[in-house]
Amino acid sequence: MSHHIVEFQDVHFRYPDGTAALNGISLRITHGESVGIVGANGSGKSTLLMHMNGYLMPQGGAITIGDFQLDKKTRPEVRKKVGLIFQNPDEQLFMPTVFDDVAFGPLNLGLSQERVGDQVTAALKTVGCLHLKDKPPHHLSGGQKSAVAVAAVIAMQPDILVMDEPASHLDPKSRRALINLLRHFHHTKIIASHDLDLILDTCGRCIIIKEGKVVADGKSGDVLSDSQLLEENNLELPLSLQQRAVSSGGSMDEIAKLHHLLEHWAEHNTEHAKTYQDWSKKAEALGRPELAKLLKTIADETLATDAHFRKALELCR
Amino acid sequence: MFDREYFNLGYLDILSYRDTVIHRLDPRTKLVAVLAFIVTVVSFPKYEITGLLPFSIFPVMLSSLGDIPVRFIAKKVLLVSAFAFFVGIFNPLLDHRPLHVIGGLTISGGWVSFFSIMLKFVLTATSALLLIATTSFPGICHALQKLGMPQIFVSQLIFLYRYIFVLAEEAMKIVRARDMRSFGNRGHGMKVFISLLGTLFLRTVERAERIYQAMLSRGFTGRLRTIRPYGFTSMDLVFLSATITLLYLFRTHDVVGALGRISLRGLG
Amino acid sequence: MHMADALLSPAVGATFWAGSLGAVTCGTRKLKESMDERMIPLMGVLGAFIFAVQMINFTIPGTGSSGHLSGGMILAIILGPYAAFIVMASVLTVQAFFFADGGLLALGCNIWNLGIYPCFLAYSLIYRPIVRGGNSPMRIAAAAIISAVIGLQLGAFSVVVQTLLSGRSELPFGAFLLMMQPVHLVIGLVEGFVTAGVINFIKTARPEILDSVLSAQPLSSGISTRKVATGLLVVAAITGGALSWFASANPDGLEWSIEKVFGRPELPAREHGITPALKSIQEKTAFLPGYKFRGHDGADKNTVGSSWPELDPEASVSGVFGSALVLAAVLLIGLVIRRLRRKSS
Numbered sequence: 001m002s003h004h005i006v007e008f009q010d011v012h013f014r015y016p017d018g019t020a021a022l023n024g025i026s027l028r029i030t031h032g033e034s035v036g037i038v039g040a041n042g043s044g045k046s047t048l049l050m051h052m053n054g055y056l057m058p059q060g061g062a063i064t065i066g067d068f069q070l071d072k073k074t075r076p077e078v079r080k081k082v083g084l085i086f087q088n089p090d091e092q093l094f095m096p097t098v099f100d101d102v103a104f105g106p107l108n109l110g111l112s113q114e115r116v117g118d119q120v121t122a123a124l125k126t127v128g129c130l131h132l133k134d135k136p137p138h139h140l141s142g143g144q145k146s147a148v149a150v151a152a153v154i155a156m157q158p159d160i161l162v163m164d165e166p167a168s169h170l171d172p173k174s175r176r177a178l179i180n181l182l183r184h185f186h187h188t189k190i191i192a193s194h195d196l197d198l199i200l201d202t203c204g205r206c207i208i209i210k211e212g213k214v215v216a217d218g219k220s221g222d223v224l225s226d227s228q229l230l231e232e233n234n235l236e237l238p239l240s241l242q243q244r245a246v247s248s249g250g251s252m253d254e255i256a257k258l259h260h261l262l263e264h265w266a267e268h269n270t271e272h273a274k275t276y277q278d279w280s281k282k283a284e285a286l287g288r289p290e291l292a293k294l295l296k297t298i299a300d301e302t303l304a305t306d307a308h309f310r311k312a313l314e315l316c317r
Numbered sequence: 318m319f320d321r322e323y324f325n326l327g328y329l330d331i332l333s334y335r336d337t338v339i340h341r342l343d344p345r346t347k348l349v350a351v352l353a354f355i356v357t358v359v360s361f362p363k364y365e366i367t368g369l370l371p372f373s374i375f376p377v378m379l380s381s382l383g384d385i386p387v388r389f390i391a392k393k394v395l396l397v398s399a400f401a402f403f404v405g406i407f408n409p410l411l412d413h414r415p416l417h418v419i420g421g422l423t424i425s426g427g428w429v430s431f432f433s434i435m436l437k438f439v440l441t442a443t444s445a446l447l448l449i450a451t452t453s454f455p456g457i458c459h460a461l462q463k464l465g466m467p468q469i470f471v472s473q474l475i476f477l478y479r480y481i482f483v484l485a486e487e488a489m490k491i492v493r494a495r496d497m498r499s500f501g502n503r504g505h506g507m508k509v510f511i512s513l514l515g516t517l518f519l520r521t522v523e524r525a526e527r528i529y530q531a532m533l534s535r536g537f538t539g540r541l542r543t544i545r546p547y548g549f550t551s552m553d554l555v556f557l558s559a560t561i562t563l564l565y566l567f568r569t570h571d572v573v574g575a576l577g578r579i580s581l582r583g584l585g
Numbered sequence: 586m587h588m589a590d591a592l593l594s595p596a597v598g599a600t601f602w603a604g605s606l607g608a609v610t611c612g613t614r615k616l617k618e619s620m621d622e623r624m625i626p627l628m629g630v631l632g633a634f635i636f637a638v639q640m641i642n643f644t645i646p647g648t649g650s651s652g653h654l655s656g657g658m659i660l661a662i663i664l665g666p667y668a669a670f671i672v673m674a675s676v677l678t679v680q681a682f683f684f685a686d687g688g689l690l691a692l693g694c695n696i697w698n699l700g701i702y703p704c705f706l707a708y709s710l711i712y713r714p715i716v717r718g719g720n721s722p723m724r725i726a727a728a729a730i731i732s733a734v735i736g737l738q739l740g741a742f743s744v745v746v747q748t749l750l751s752g753r754s755e756l757p758f759g760a761f762l763l764m765m766q767p768v769h770l771v772i773g774l775v776e777g778f779v780t781a782g783v784i785n786f787i788k789t790a791r792p793e794i795l796d797s798v799l800s801a802q803p804l805s806s807g808i809s810t811r812k813v814a815t816g817l818l819v820v821a822a823i824t825g826g827a828l829s830w831f832a833s834a835n836p837d838g839l840e841w842s843i844e845k846v847f848g849r850p851e852l853p854a855r856e857h858g859i860t861p862a863l864k865s866i867q868e869k870t871a872f873l874p875g876y877k878f879r880g881h882d883g884a885d886k887n888t889v890g891s892s893w894p895e896l897d898p899e900a901s902v903s904g905v906f907g908s909a910l911v912l913a914a915v916l917l918i919g920l921v922i923r924r925l926r927r928k929s930s
Contacts, residue, residue: 053534076536084534090483091527094626096455096475100543108536113544135334136455138482156535326683355690360595363753367904370911377915381922397685401589404754404761411755417901427755434753438591442685445590449682457682467613469625473675476629481636481679488637511779514638514654515786521634522794525627532626539622577907 005031005066005160005188006052012060013047013212021047023212024061034189036199036220039209040234045164045192048209052162052190053082066159080109083158087165089145093137098129098148101137105156123155124148127181143174150181160188167198196238200224208233259316266309273302325393327482332385332450338552339383344456345463346553350560351448355441357564363430364416367573369437374563376443383451390450394442398435405434454478459545472541480524488517587680588695588744590688594751601747602693608701609674612667624668631660632672636679655772657703658733658780662712663787663795666704673700694747698740707736722785729784730777737773741765 006029013022021044029035039045050056051063054075066081068074086092095101102123106116124130127147137145146166153161166182167175175198182189182202193199199206199220206223208216210233216223223229227237236242280295333340339347354375361368380387412427449457455475462471491513529537566572590598616624635656656676660669674696680686687695715728745761748754754761787794 050530055530055533079534079536082534084531086527086531088527091524092531094476094479094528094532095541095543096458096479097453100455103544104532104537104542105535107542107544108538116544136330136453137479139331139334152535329683352689355590355688356595356598359590359593359598359690367908370908371915373912374915374918377919378922381919381926384926394685397587397589400587401591404589404592404748404756408755411757417904419901419905430753430755434591436591437753438589441590441688441690445681445689446685448689454679454682467610469613469616469620470609470671470675472625473629473632473671474678476626477632477636477672477675477679480630480633484630484633484637485640488641492641507775507779507782510641511782511786513641514779514783515790517638518634518783518787519791519794521630522627522791525623525630528626528630529623537622539625541625573907573911574904575907576910577903577905580906580910581903 005029006190007064008048008051008061009063010061011051011058011063013051013056013058021212022051022058025209025213026061027207027214027217029188029190032186032188033205034203035191036196036203036206037190037192037209038194038196038199038206038233038235043209043233044212045209047212049084049162049164049190049192052160053079053084055084080156081159083153083156083161085149085153085161085163085166087168089142089149089169090137092149092152093145096136097133098124098135098137098140099133101148102133102152102155105152109156119155119157123151126154127151141174142169142171143177146170146174146178147181150178154185154187158187160190161185162190164192165194166191167193167195194235196224196230196235197240200238200240208235255316259313262309262313262316266306266313269302269305269309273299273306276302326485328389329393329446329450330454330482333453335384335451337383337451339379339451341552342451342556343549343553344452344460346549346557347448347452348457348460348464350557351444353561353564354444357568358437358440360568361433361437364426364433366429366433366436368567368571369433369440371567371572372440372564375560376440376447379444379447379451383447385447385450390443390446393446394439397442398438401434401438405431405438408434459543468540475541483524484517484521487520491517587687588691588698588747590690592748592751592753593691593694594753595690597747597751598690598693600693601697602690605674605693605696605700609671609696612670612674615667616671620668624664628664628668628672631664632675632679635660635672635676654779655699655703655737655776657699658707658712658729658736658776659783661704661708662729662780662784666708669708670700670704673704694743698743698747702739702743703733703736706739707732711735720788722788725784725788726778726781729781730774733777733780734770734773737769737776738766741769 006027008025008027010024010026011022012020012024014020023044025044025048037045037048047056051058051070052065054070057070057072063070065078068077068081070078093101095104099120102120103116106119111119120133121130124133127150129144129147129151132140132144132148137148140148146169150166167178170178175195179198179201182191189203191199191203203220206216206218206220207214208223208229215233216226216229224238225241230236276295276299280292280299283295284292354372358369358372379385380390408431409425409427412425412430414426415423416426416429417424452460455478458471458474458478461474462468495509495513635654638654638656657669657673660672663669664672677687677695677699678692681689681692681695711732712728715731716725718724742762742765745758745765748756748761749758784795
């Protein structure tokens with residue numbers, strides 16, 4: 001068993017129309033690593049991913065996946081090791097029901113019916129979609145579709161999970177759910193995306209690709225905070241690392257922002273005070289007068305801060 | 318027009334995933350029962366009306382046990398009735414021979430055979446629609462395969478069903494874009510239609526390519542494999558034998574005539 | 586035009602079911618021999634494409650009315666005859682289920698009319714020979730229009746024959762033909778025009794799609810298709826000729842002719858084979874008095890050509906009465922079940 005689970009050595013690839021997509025790319029990824037791959041449009045990301053399961057074959061150089069050097073003969077074995085998830089979940093889920101779709105891979109591996117059933121159930125449980133198993137994919141929401149697409153791949157129990165823009169079709173909440181899901185996987189993960197925040201959240205290591213070559217490779221935190229490097233590659237700092245004046249709302253200055261925040265806090269303050277009062281009454285009913293009294297005090301003091309908030313809001317004007 | 322057809326299709330599809338006694342039956346049971354029903358109905362000769370009436374119990378039972386809205390099915394049936402009506406309506410014009418006399422009113426063979434055609438049409442179309450409203454299409458595909466249809470054809474049906482909704486949505490986007498930029502009937506001509514089709518076609522081919530990639534990466538080797546937990550239950554047996562018995566009774570016995578005679582005798 | 590269940594007799598429906606089923610089986614077998622596995626998703630998605638396209642309307646020039654596409658020719662040109670036929674068959678199957686377009690018994694006829702004619706006959710015998718001599722846009726247009734027109738004419742003719750063979754309609758052969766063929770001439774011209782437009786569009790945008798599909802499918806250029814197609818054409822011509830002779834010889838509809846040809850009336854199994862058995866069962870299980878075994882008068886009615894049912898006013902009145910009772914009973918059952926369902930849920 002080699003230490004490196006994915007190894008590209010000087011790999012070249014040129015499309016029939018003459019575009020050179022990979023220009024002698026070399027990289028190594030070890031067991032359990034999670035690696036983000038970023039780069040401008042046309043930098044060769046997708047081509048790179050399509051080499052990982054032999055959909056495209058290298059025209060020069062060599063690719064090793066686990067114990068196999070990728071060639072026509074080892075391709076089926078490589079495909080068992082690498083689970084590939086593309087952008088559009090509608091193209092990932094091609095079977096008529098969720099169950100059929102997740103079972104598709106395990107059935108192709110030649111497993112017994114019971115094993116297939118078990119693995120499908122386990123995979124759907126992992127992504128929290130077991131209740132959807134009899135539904136057809138077109139009845140699912142975008143977030144559910146992408147979760148099922150992930151389940152369909154992990155049901156094959158691959159060693160490596162490779163994803164191309166996994167969150168591009170998702171609304172913010174589903175995207176967050178997917179990120180949480182990915183963080184809990186202990187597979188080797190390779191994720192190509194323009195969504196640098198997603199990379200920052202899910203990958204420890206980040207590789208930048210330009211014109212079919214690696215131009216930067218290091219810890220995500222380091223690579224993704226180098227604004228000059230990112231600028232050179234048509235990328236920009238992840239939102240979470242940008243020190244903008246205001247998180248939302250256009251061109252407000254700091255005071256306006258503070259005003260906005262104070263309103264927010266004040267609202268919460270009143271709500272909290274009410275909750276304390278409610279619990280104070282409940283504690284009384286439960287026969288805990290001391291506790292009830294203390295909660296009442298907390299509630300009163302919290303209410304008192306309301307006046308401070310009002311004052312602060314006035315001062316902001 | 319497009320939107321309506323698409324949503325109709327979608328609604329029928331959603332109905333088929335409900336959970337009722339009828340929905341839970343094995344798809345094979347329902348497919349065989351409906352086919353037997355249709356063949357029995359059309360096997361009645363040209364001038365039969367009374368013999369057909371008892372058969373209406375079948376769609377009525379399916380729709381009420383399967384909890385399917387009658388009005389929706391009726392609308393869909395009306396929508397496709399054009400051809401049968403168009404061909405049938407010539408019968409009264411061409412066939413004037415008297416066939417029945419009711420209360421001094423003579424009814425010609427043409428009218429009788431026309432009503433017979435329309436009755437058969439309503440019975441067969443309704444039961445076919447009720448079949449799909451109570452059986453998910455993947456279930457029907459499975460039934461077809463179990464009943465011996467070739468594998469390639471069944472996988473073709475599976476893909477077709479899976480991507481109808483995806484492509485219809487894509488087509489709908491393109492059509493809306495066309496309608497937004499065209500006023501009145503302009504922009505609905507064949508030239509626009511052709512380039513619209515061309516664009517949709519190219520996108521479809523590219524999509525097929527990406528689907529193939531996804532299939533390969535999950536170990537596709539030329540066969541679409543599925544497992545299904547369906548099985549014949551005692552309910553299937555009950556349903557099927559009840560259906561066949563009723564079909565046989567109604568086909569061989571003049572239920573309407575007998576009831577009429579008995580009730581007349583009772584009155585008189 | 587989709588054939589409908591209600592216009593068919595079981596014999597005609599079953600015959601065309603058998604024919605179409607045979608063609609589907611034969612088509613899939615041929616495909617299996619030489620198919621690239623990437624064709625499976627391509628065919629499936631193209632079926633959905635045709636389906637979606639049929640939902641889009643466009644204005645037919647000069648008429649102001651709107652039309653939509655049947656799609657057989659486009660598929661045949663892109664996929665080759667066998668794959669195109671399988672796709673058409675699947676599209677028609679889904680339509681029969683989801684739209685009750687045609688119907689389940691008529692599905693056999695519809696696959697025959699809208700699948701076999703364009704994919705095998707029109708494509709193999711007309712389109713390919715014309716385009717083989719050179720594929721300029723004009724030539725493609727001419728080939729597409731001619732083959733689409735002929736394909737649809739054959740389909741329409743076939744609808745007429747199927748209807749008359751079934752004997753449910755009173756329409757005489759000639760008049761029906763005169764109604765169907767010109768309408769389908771217009772539809773065919775539009776179909777051909779759109780097909781040509783789309784093929785030329787693809788040819789300029791992504792020519793390799795047309796080339797690759799054709800080269801990936803040696804069967805479409807092989808002689809075997811030619812042979813199959815010619816055979817089908819000959820069969821169609823002979824049946825068509827024979828049937829039209831029957832039709833003109835017997836204006837009453839063709840039940841009588843079927844009987845002559847096959848030597849027995851329509852439902853042979855019921856009338857002869859199982860009748861005695863059923864009769865004995867019926868006698869043992871008769872629970873309503875005054876019942877007549879309907880095999881007898883049924884047989885009389887079936888041979889309409891020779892004996893006309895007698896006028897019997899009393900029977901008619903009891904029929905009307907009974908009908909009302911039966912319908913009321915059915916309605917009641919439906920309502921009761923619905924009420925019970927609602928209560929339980």
